[in-house]
Amino acid sequence: YDALGDEKRLRVERARAVGRDVDLDEIEAQVQEQIASVRDNVQGLERTLGDLRRDEESLESKIEKRRAELERAEKRLSALRQVRPAYMDEYDQLEAGMDEMYDAYVEKRRNLDYLEWQLREMSADEDAAREEKERE
Structure with missing residues (x-):
């Protein structure tokens, strides 16, 4: 309705x-100019596409190399983890x-502590007996 x-x-x-x-010559010249412009544009896009494809292939090969390196490194790591050092x-x-x-040290130390305790006890008993004798 708006178009009406x-x-x-x-x-x-x-x-x-x-x-x-x-002027048909002028129109033909303009059409030819537009066709040339479109061809140039297409060629530029094709070059860009070719560059992108080469970049993609290069990146894919780099990724594949890195994956192979990672796989080798993981295998080496697992092999190293399984190896028991010679020492x-x-x-x-x-x-x-x-x-x-x-264990022997702990046992001897415990025995030594017990014997020292017994020695102190005996010394204390002897001192007490001597003092008692002296009082008498």
Whole structure:
């Protein structure tokens, strides 16, 4: 409905366009110019697309290399985690020996503390007996 309101204006423009002298050479030159412009634009877009495809291939190859490096590193890490160092057997033996020595030390220390306590008790008893004798 709104387009009908513009009909008067459009009728005048149509009449002016039809009434004008049309220079076919000029129109053909403009069309050729537009075609050349579009071709240049298409060529530019094709170059850009080619560059993007090369970039994509380059990035994909880099990603694949990194994945391969990561896989190798993970395999190496798992292999290293499974390997027991050569010194660990000796370490385990020394640790077992130290445990035995520590147990013996604790037992001897406990016995020494008990004997020192008994010695103090006996000394206190002897001192008490001597004092009692002296009082008599």
